[in-house]
Amino acid sequence: MKFVHTLLLFWLFVTPAFAVPAPETFADPAMEARARHLQRELRCLVCQGESIDESGADLAADLRHLVREQMAEGRTDRQIKDYLVARYGDFILMQPPVKPDTWLLWSAPFLVLVGAGGVATWTIRRAQARARASEEPRQDQYIS
Amino acid sequence: MIGELGQLALCFALGLSLVMAAAGLAGSRPDRGNNAAAMARGIANGSAMGMLVFVALAFGALVTAFVTSDFSVADVANNSHTLKPLIYKITGVWGNHEGSMLLWVMVLSLYAGGVALAQRGGARLTSAALGVQGLLAAAFLLFILFTSNPFLRLDPAPFEGAGLNPLLQDPGLAMHPPMLYAGYVGLSASFSYAAAALLVGEAGWARAARPFMLIAWIALTCGIALGSWWAYYELGWGGFWFWDPVENASLMPWLIATALLHSALATEKSGAFRTWTLLLAIAGFSMSLIGTFLVRSGVLSSVHAFATDPTRGFFIMVLIACAIGGALALFAWRAPTLQGGAAFDIASRETMILLNNVFLVAACACVFVGTLYPLILDALNGTKISVGPPYFALTFAPIFLALLLLVPLGPRLGWRRSDWKAALRSLYPALGIAMLAALAVLALASPRTLAGTGAFAVAGWLIGSSLIEIRKRKGARASAFAAVLAHAGLGVTLMGVAGTTLWRSEALDVVGPGDTMTVGPYTLRFDGVTEVQGPNYQAQRAHVALMDGGKVAATLEPERRLYPVERQEVSDTAIRTTGFRDLYLALGDDRGGGRFILRAYVSPLAPFIWLGGLVMALGGILSLWGRLRTREAAAPLPSAVPAE
Numbered sequence: 001m002k003f004v005h006t007l008l009l010f011w012l013f014v015t016p017a018f019a020v021p022a023p024e025t026f027a028d029p030a031m032e033a034r035a036r037h038l039q040r041e042l043r044c045l046v047c048q049g050e051s052i053d054e055s056g057a058d059l060a061a062d063l064r065h066l067v068r069e070q071m072a073e074g075r076t077d078r079q080i081k082d083y084l085v086a087r088y089g090d091f092i093l094m095q096p097p098v099k100p101d102t103w104l105l106w107s108a109p110f111l112v113l114v115g116a117g118g119v120a121t122w123t124i125r126r127a128q129a130r131a132r133a134s135e136e137p138r139q140d141q142y143i144s
Numbered sequence: 145m146i147g148e149l150g151q152l153a154l155c156f157a158l159g160l161s162l163v164m165a166a167a168g169l170a171g172s173r174p175d176r177g178n179n180a181a182a183m184a185r186g187i188a189n190g191s192a193m194g195m196l197v198f199v200a201l202a203f204g205a206l207v208t209a210f211v212t213s214d215f216s217v218a219d220v221a222n223n224s225h226t227l228k229p230l231i232y233k234i235t236g237v238w239g240n241h242e243g244s245m246l247l248w249v250m251v252l253s254l255y256a257g258g259v260a261l262a263q264r265g266g267a268r269l270t271s272a273a274l275g276v277q278g279l280l281a282a283a284f285l286l287f288i289l290f291t292s293n294p295f296l297r298l299d300p301a302p303f304e305g306a307g308l309n310p311l312l313q314d315p316g317l318a319m320h321p322p323m324l325y326a327g328y329v330g331l332s333a334s335f336s337y338a339a340a341a342l343l344v345g346e347a348g349w350a351r352a353a354r355p356f357m358l359i360a361w362i363a364l365t366c367g368i369a370l371g372s373w374w375a376y377y378e379l380g381w382g383g384f385w386f387w388d389p390v391e392n393a394s395l396m397p398w399l400i401a402t403a404l405l406h407s408a409l410a411t412e413k414s415g416a417f418r419t420w421t422l423l424l425a426i427a428g429f430s431m432s433l434i435g436t437f438l439v440r441s442g443v444l445s446s447v448h449a450f451a452t453d454p455t456r457g458f459f460i461m462v463l464i465a466c467a468i469g470g471a472l473a474l475f476a477w478r479a480p481t482l483q484g485g486a487a488f489d490i491a492s493r494e495t496m497i498l499l500n501n502v503f504l505v506a507a508c509a510c511v512f513v514g515t516l517y518p519l520i521l522d523a524l525n526g527t528k529i530s531v532g533p534p535y536f537a538l539t540f541a542p543i544f545l546a547l548l549l550l551v552p553l554g555p556r557l558g559w560r561r562s563d564w565k566a567a568l569r570s571l572y573p574a575l576g577i578a579m580l581a582a583l584a585v586l587a588l589a590s591p592r593t594l595a596g597t598g599a600f601a602v603a604g605w606l607i608g609s610s611l612i613e614i615r616k617r618k619g620a621r622a623s624a625f626a627a628v629l630a631h632a633g634l635g636v637t638l639m640g641v642a643g644t645t646l647w648r649s650e651a652l653d654v655v656g657p658g659d660t661m662t663v664g665p666y667t668l669r670f671d672g673v674t675e676v677q678g679p680n681y682q683a684q685r686a687h688v689a690l691m692d693g694g695k696v697a698a699t700l701e702p703e704r705r706l707y708p709v710e711r712q713e714v715s716d717t718a719i720r721t722t723g724f725r726d727l728y729l730a731l732g733d734d735r736g737g738g739r740f741i742l743r744a745y746v747s748p749l750a751p752f753i754w755l756g757g758l759v760m761a762l763g764g765i766l767s768l769w770g771r772l773r774t775r776e777a778a779a780p781l782p783s784a785v786p787a788e
Contacts, residue, residue, distance in 0.1 A: 025652070041534060043532060050381075051532070090529045090530070092530070095538075101525075101529070104513075104517070108510070109506055109543060112505060112506045113503070116501070116502040116505050120498045120502050123417075126485060127416070127485070127486055128488070130487035131561065133487070134487055
């Protein structure tokens with residue numbers, strides 16, 4: 001909780017003056033879709049389970065505003081994300097970045113898949129060898 | 145008075161669980177001329193029933209305390225309120241840490257009673273399983289009595305209770321925890337049987353444990369579906385799965401339990417994967433324990449829960465370490481002595497089950513890593529990262545989709561040796577249905593997406609192959625359709641998931657009385673808001689007319705409820721469904737002057753998500769029914785291919 005408080009305090013000090021009035025919705029559907037997509041990729045720092053797109057917290061509303069403001073200024077998604085990560089850390093990204101800290105995170109599922117696949121191949125080979133050795137022809141199909 | 149009775153009952157239950165553990169393990173020894181082992185078995189059976197009675201008494205005592213609003217019991221004072229409707233007084237029993245742990249032990253005792261009554265797999269196996277179940281019960285009863293006692297008194301008793309989190313005051317959530325626990329904790333039976341099999345020699349355990357496995361899996365499937373449905377209509381964002389750590393904690397045991405159901409079938413039918421099935425049974429319940437730890441210790445939801453009561457988290461951690469470590473040590477010690485190694489050809493159902501297990505284990509690893517990695521990384525070097533839906537879309541989704549592609553092949557191949565080509569040939573019609581589904585999506589859906597086309601092709605493949613199988617098996621016993629139904633359910637859920645995530649349209653607007661807004665194909669007219677007084681809340685009820693030409697086709701009434709006791713606001717959504725498409729309304733903030741924020745979603749195929757879960761569960765029920773109808777003698781069966 002302390003962490004969140006620190007963030008909130010931090011937020012108060014770094015929030016830039018709202019120079020360009022950011023619209024709550026963009027008139028251009030493409031821009032709006034981009035904004036929604038971006039909002040879904042950013043985590044609300046208060047109610048941590050939700051993205052800022054879904055969260056009802058004030059901070060999320062401010063962040064939505066910030067995202068749209070920067071979009072209105074013509075910044076790219078990458079730039080906006082970098083801006084937010086510089087201020088709030090990787091925690092704000094719903095999709096963790098790929099870097100040495102997260103290599104294991106990204107590779108683990110596929111390592112397990114490959115490992116388990118290897119064991120399965122080995123098991124099948126052995127079972128096949130055994131089946132050939134005993135060679136009892138069975139063909140009972142469709143047993144439930 | 146009632147509190148003391150409950151407390152006493154818990155103490156008796158603890159005593160009986162210890163007796164059951166000792167007697168059960170003693171009874172697992174072979175008979176040596178005297179009847180000592182047989183006597184021990186009798187004691188284990190008796191104490192299992194006794195423990196069930198006393199835990200039920202304790203549970204009944206807590207329910208009574210909640211129903212009568214006995215605020216001298218701290219747990220009731222902290223989590224209930226006199227104004228709450230009766231049903232939420234009762235469900236409030238498990239809407240808090242202490243009560244939910246008592247429910248946990250209640251379910252554990254029910255399964256122990258079931259194991260004692262059914263006596264499946266022979267007296268020695270049953271006895272050993274009861275011994276293990278007794279150890280588990282003792283550990284959790286100790287946990288309750290020492291760190292989470294629901295019967296602690298308050299003196300002086302407060303005049304009124306603090307209320308229950310309004311999000312939990314909902315019929316969907318009333319059923320969700322007992323259902324989920326019946327699944328979670330139900331895996332303890334498979335765990336105990338597996339440990340028992342390692343202790344006394346493993347013949348026939350997979351068959352003996354199968355009904356318990358099935359019950360747990362059915363309950364877990366329903367529990368997860370209910371939880372997802374609740375999140376959908378209660379949280380007000382139209383989402384059905386958030387990859388939230390608590391949701392993940394329930395998904396992991398489900399994935400392993402699904403793998404276990406398949407692997408145990410192979411073990412039973414052809415003697416394959418003996419050690420692997422044992423390991424899966426241990427892993428399944430371990431996932432339940434880890435899930436319980438994640439949810440109950442509070443490491444997840446709030447970072448400070450450990451600090452408020454570090455004993456709880458520590459206790460569960462030690463408990464889990466003992467249970468998992470003990471089982472794995474037993475496995476490492478005894479598994480090598482098992483005669484192993486079935487013989488089967490690569491073209492066989494065994495191979496398909498092996499592949500099923502490979503993908504399910506990888507999928508589980510993905511959820512496991514995604515849930516725990518942020519915690520571990522934070523603990524190691526203080527780096528904070530989020531693992532959100534995009535991570536799972538990139539890892540879990542491809543692994544699971546690959547699994548789904550293989551699913552139809554399994555039932556088409558026979559045990560031991562079969563014919564690839566014949567199996568594939570028999571699936572040509574399913575391939576046709578898959579292509580038709582993909583073409584239909586390309587023709588009808590907008591926007592056209594590759595993901596949507598792919599998802600519908602796979603769903604068509606799954607459902608089509610199930611239809612073929614149903615035709616093929618016409619006239620067979622009902623249980624022959626179990627797997628077919630469960631597999632078709634996967635396809636139904638997949639369609640729902642794809643429909644909702646890819647083609648959902650939404651609208652968000654500030655509306656005043658008389659204003660209209662459109663969402664998807666619908667036109668809505670906002671007719672203002674009235675104040676409504678509920679039993680323990682005040683609500684703002686919006687009246688939204690669904691227009692059809694100039695006429696009002698229906699009225700939807702989403703609400704915002706303020707629970708004054710808990711000082712919390714909850715949205716109560718209004719959903720109108722055609723079965724194929726949901727219109728979903730949530731009322732947002734009051735903007736003054738009778739103007740409100742109104743959110744509207746149109747979610748195509750949303751009901752399919754839970755319908756598919758229901759179909760899967762129905763498949764499980766058919767299989768269970770078949771099992772119980774052809775109940776064999778309790779003697780262990782030969783492990784060669786038993787006919788069913």
